[in-house]
Amino acid sequence: MQDEESAPPHRAAELTRRRLLEKSTGLATAAGGSAISADDDAIQEDLFIPEEAWRDRMTAPEDGKKYGWIVDTRRCFGCHGCEVACKAENDVPLGNYIRQTIYHDHTRKSGSVARIMAPMACQHCEDAPCIKACPCGAMHKGQGGTVVVDYNACSGHAACKEACPYGAIYIDPVANQAVKCHNCTHRVNEDMEPACVETCPSGALYFGDLNDPESAISKMTEVLESEGELETLRPEKETLPRMKFAVDAEHPLMSWEPKIPREGQSYNKEAYSVYSWGESGFNGEGDSKE
Numbered sequence: 324m325q326d327e328e329s330a331p332p333h334r335a336a337e338l339t340r341r342r343l344l345e346k347s348t349g350l351a352t353a354a355g356g357s358a359i360s361a362d363d364d365a366i367q368e369d370l371f372i373p374e375e376a377w378r379d380r381m382t383a384p385e386d387g388k389k390y391g392w393i394v395d396t397r398r399c400f401g402c403h404g405c406e407v408a409c410k411a412e413n414d415v416p417l418g419n420y421i422r423q424t425i426y427h428d429h430t431r432k433s434g435s436v437a438r439i440m441a442p443m444a445c446q447h448c449e450d451a452p453c454i455k456a457c458p459c460g461a462m463h464k465g466q467g468g469t470v471v472v473d474y475n476a477c478s479g480h481a482a483c484k485e486a487c488p489y490g491a492i493y494i495d496p497v498a499n500q501a502v503k504c505h506n507c508t509h510r511v512n513e514d515m516e517p518a519c520v521e522t523c524p525s526g527a528l529y530f531g532d533l534n535d536p537e538s539a540i541s542k543m544t545e546v547l548e549s550e551g552e553l554e555t556l557r558p559e560k561e562t563l564p565r566m567k568f569a570v571d572a573e574h575p576l577m578s579w580e581p582k583i584p585r586e587g588q589s590y591n592k593e594a595y596s597v598y599s600w601g602e603s604g605f606n607g608e609g610d611s612k613e
């Protein structure tokens with residue numbers, strides 16, 4: 324039987340789509356949208372199409388830029404301004420999210436409770452699984468290495484969503500096309516910051532050109548790296564994310580791990596869990612203890 328490795332790209336796309344449908348039966352997920360169960364550590368390589376079909380799309384244009392992010396979880400206080408700005412800027416429909424602030428509630432030794440927040444979105448991976456999985460040739464690297472969707476090519480296979488280890492893609496319910504963070508390319512082209520960065524009142528979000536030593540993100544990266552305070556999300560996936568997180572030493576990114584969506588999932592309203600304290604109990608399962 325022919326498989327994706329031996330099939331021409333158009334046939335590989337058809338096989339990938341069929342396999343996704345077959346896999347989607349009977350496996351419920353917590354974060355909504357899809358049903359493929361993912362191995363916790365491994366990347367979903369079986370979703371990838373042949374390399375010759377994605378190699379060019381994984382290469383960013385030679386514009387001398389390298390866009391990246393820093394998310395300072397120590398400064399975020401959960402106002403959701405970034406999410407609202409993103410939704411307004413990009414016409415994100417109700418129930419869908421390009422970015423979302425993930426809460427983590429935990430109990431201190433003293434018995435008091437605390438809530439910490441981590442704003443999440445596409446990690447703009449250097450080695451992006453979504454690009455490797457996209458059978459229609461839509462997912463590709465744009466300026467500065469931004470991972471973007473070509474809407475003249477996307478036909479809503481959702482293979483990208485199944486492959487993304489961070490649940491950063493949703494399928495638009497009307498257009499049936501993949502939607503994700505695109506670094507507000509239309510704003511950046513006009514020398515503006517992404518809408519979320521400009522809106523964040525606590526200065527928790529940094530975006531910019533890592534190739535420019537004078538950019539705020541380069542300077543902040545240097546400081547935080549020297550202090551050993553930067554982490555990437557799920558490094559075991561080996562996707563080389565362009566988004567780094569500044570974390571409190573007592574609250575590494577692992578603190579949020581159970582709530583961050585995985586392959587086949589998307590951000591959804593449950594990420595806030597604003598009513599979960601009463602359900603799980605302050606010392607209940609899933610809460611961390613200091």
Ligand code: SF4
Pocket residue numbers: 444445446447448451452453454470486487488489490491492503562
């Ligand atoms: Fe693609 Fe997901 Fe990586 Fe973003 S985080 S580049 S959507 S695999």
